[in-house]
Amino acid sequence: MLIELRLEVLKVLRRPRTYVGPVAMGLLIAAVLVGLKYSHPFDNVQKRLAQDFIICGSFINAAFLTRYLLDGIVYMFLPLFTCVVCGDLIASEAADGTLRALLCRPVKRSSVAASKYAVCVAYVLALVLGTGLAAYLAGSVFLGRGSLVLHEEGIWILPERTAIGRLVAAYVLVAAGMVAVGSISFMISTFLSNSNGAIAVAIGIMYGSAVIGQIDYFAKLRPYLLTTHLDKWQHFFTGALDVQLLARSVAALLIYSALALLIGLLIFERRDVLS
Amino acid sequence: MIADFGLRISECKGSRGQGIQGSRESCRRRSRTPTFPCLSQQGWAERLKAFMVVFAIALLLGAIPAGAAKLTARQVLEKAAGHYEVIEDYTADAEVTVESPSIHMPEMLAKIYYKKPDKLHLESKDGFAMLPKRGVVVGNPFRDLMAGSKLSLVRSECVLGKDCYVVKGSFSQEGCVVESTVWIDKKDWLVRQMHSNPEWGPSVKLKLWYTRVGRRYWLPLTTAAQVSLPPFPGAEPENKARSDRPTIVTIRFANYRVNTGLSDEIFKEQERGN
Numbered sequence: 001m002l003i004e005l006r007l008e009v010l011k012v013l014r015r016p017r018t019y020v021g022p023v024a025m026g027l028l029i030a031a032v033l034v035g036l037k038y039s040h041p042f043d044n045v046q047k048r049l050a051q052d053f054i055i056c057g058s059f060i061n062a063a064f065l066t067r068y069l070l071d072g073i074v075y076m077f078l079p080l081f082t083c084v085v086c087g088d089l090i091a092s093e094a095a096d097g098t099l100r101a102l103l104c105r106p107v108k109r110s111s112v113a114a115s116k117y118a119v120c121v122a123y124v125l126a127l128v129l130g131t132g133l134a135a136y137l138a139g140s141v142f143l144g145r146g147s148l149v150l151h152e153e154g155i156w157i158l159p160e161r162t163a164i165g166r167l168v169a170a171y172v173l174v175a176a177g178m179v180a181v182g183s184i185s186f187m188i189s190t191f192l193s194n195s196n197g198a199i200a201v202a203i204g205i206m207y208g209s210a211v212i213g214q215i216d217y218f219a220k221l222r223p224y225l226l227t228t229h230l231d232k233w234q235h236f237f238t239g240a241l242d243v244q245l246l247a248r249s250v251a252a253l254l255i256y257s258a259l260a261l262l263i264g265l266l267i268f269e270r271r272d273v274l275s
Numbered sequence: 276m277i278a279d280f281g282l283r284i285s286e287c288k289g290s291r292g293q294g295i296q297g298s299r300e301s302c303r304r305r306s307r308t309p310t311f312p313c314l315s316q317q318g319w320a321e322r323l324k325a326f327m328v329v330f331a332i333a334l335l336l337g338a339i340p341a342g343a344a345k346l347t348a349r350q351v352l353e354k355a356a357g358h359y360e361v362i363e364d365y366t367a368d369a370e371v372t373v374e375s376p377s378i379h380m381p382e383m384l385a386k387i388y389y390k391k392p393d394k395l396h397l398e399s400k401d402g403f404a405m406l407p408k409r410g411v412v413v414g415n416p417f418r419d420l421m422a423g424s425k426l427s428l429v430r431s432e433c434v435l436g437k438d439c440y441v442v443k444g445s446f447s448q449e450g451c452v453v454e455s456t457v458w459i460d461k462k463d464w465l466v467r468q469m470h471s472n473p474e475w476g477p478s479v480k481l482k483l484w485y486t487r488v489g490r491r492y493w494l495p496l497t498t499a500a501q502v503s504l505p506p507f508p509g510a511e512p513e514n515k516a517r518s519d520r521p522t523i524v525t526i527r528f529a530n531y532r533v534n535t536g537l538s539d540e541i542f543k544e545q546e547r548g549n
Contacts, residue, residue, distance in 0.1 A: 054411060056385075056397040056404045147403050154377035157405065162381070238379070 004107065004115035008089075012119050017088060021081030025131045028077065029138055032069055036060050037142060045151055059149035062139025063163040067148060067170075067237065069135050074174055074230065075210070078128060079181045079203050086120040086182035087198030090268070091189035100273045113268045117186055117261055124182045128175040132167065150237050158237065169246055170233040176253040177230035181206055183260035190268040229253050348426035348442045352417060352457070354464040358493045359415035364390040364537040365494065368530045371406060375522035380405070387528070389413040394542040407524050409471075409479045409502045412495065416469055416481065419446045420455045434458045434468045435482065451475060465493055477503040488531040500524045 012018050049055055093099035103109060148163035150156040158166060185202035192198050210227040212218045222228050229249040371383040385404050388396035395413055397404050426444040439458040446453055451474045458468035469481040479502050486496035502522045
């Protein structure tokens with residue numbers, strides 16, 4: 001198993017698409033940072049607040065950047081870059097014909113699939129948590145540190161320590177969500193020979209879940225939808241941190257991941273690799 | 276003393292069997308004849324001394340309320356303003372608590388810089404600080420009221436355990452008439468409570484507790500302001516009753532440093548921001 005795992009790591013590290021996500025996220029962080037620092041997009045909010053408040057300092061800081069970034073990446077960039085890698089692990093090998101050569105060897109199919117999945121999970125965690133960490137570090141250097149100020153249902157000011165705790169909780173939940181999306185993509189790649197199909201179907205399932213969650217007719221389905229739990233990170237910045245809510249949502253997303261992995265393993269075990 | 280004085284008069288009256296007037300007249304006559312037993316040199320001196328004491332007490336008892344009643348509302352405010360006139364600038368550490376349905380912030384530690392007449396600069400250890408303007412009292416809280424035209428000394432009232440004058444008045448602020456009431460301690464001329472009701476906009480209720488700094492300056496130890504803040508755009512209140520709750524801003528001051536000659540440069544950044 002360890003040998004398979006090491007081989008999978010090496011394979012992933014040699015694929016150019018592995019680096020698309022981190023590079024794109026780095027560029028995105030830089031772009032948002034420059035935008036926040038030089039274009040003053042929240043001047044109107046600050047001026048409105050200055051009518052009734054004495055304000056000192058700026059709320060544009062590392063914590064704000066890290067939180068602000070989440071709004072843009074949770075439904076767009078992270079699922080895309082997650083699926084680009086996770087959906088490619090088996091499908092691309094099937095398309096290239098290397099999977100058939102690999103499975104001719106005396107290795108267990110479950111062991112091959114599990115090592116590929118472990119690499120997928122590690123990549124997703126590194127991408128999501130690394131993005132959060134990079135954003136906070138870059139923000140600390142260029143914007144400074146401080147309290148997190150949010151304008152949601154009133155004004156919320158979280159001291160720096162509390163804000164870091166909330167950001168960690170939010171990024172952990174988002175990471176769990178991305179692992180679930182990656183797992184779905186991995187599952188689809190076990191029976192498709194085209195990684196693009198795996199990426200498209202996984203992202204489609206996520207957006208479909210979001211759309212169903214908005215329709216009142218399917219209200220009863222909401223507690224079971226992937227996006228319902230993925231959305232919960234937004235609640236971590238207002239009010240007290242609900243640890244139970246965090247645990248419940250992470251557990252629900254892990255169940256999604258486990259189910260996708262199980263189905264993927266079952267399909268992979270029984271699949272005829274003909275290409 | 277009074278009883279003693281009366282006793283001596285009655286003694287004198289009894290000895291001659293006359294009225295008080297008659298007794299005084301006879302006493303005056305007898306003062307020239309020191310040989311009479313009840314009006315010896317010593318007795319006369321004692322009576323004079325007793326009279327002086329009673330006169331002084333009567334003068335004191337009568338003079339204080341009479342003098343106080345003569346005070347006008349403006350005089351009361353001017354006496355209270357005396358506490359603020361001696362303060363040119365100060366710095367203080369402030370512990371700020373805001374209880375509000377729309378502002379959710381933890382207890383904040385800030386350094387407050389104040390310079391006459393109304394320059395204020397905040398520094399927060401967290402890099403960002405935000406305080407409701409109407410909840411912060413530095414300097415003379417009734418400066419605008421003193422400039423207003425209508426002032427009246429309404430009544431006396433006990434506030435925070437202190438006997439206070441209640442001064443009412445109105446002034447114009449940004450084209451809006453503000454009705455204001457100030458409770459000023461009769462004993463030390465400190466503002467103990469203040470209410471401001473603008474024609475439109477949020478009203479403010481303020482209570483102040485003081486500390487003596489450097490044995491010379493009276494400065495607030497704690498201020499508690501109850502402010503009704505307007506709702507923020509985009510902030511949907513969870514329920515009406517909650518959103519109607521006023522904002523209470525409590526500031527506890529410590530480590531005052533008074534009249535250190537603060538530079539105007541300190542206040543420039545805040546002025547630009549606001």
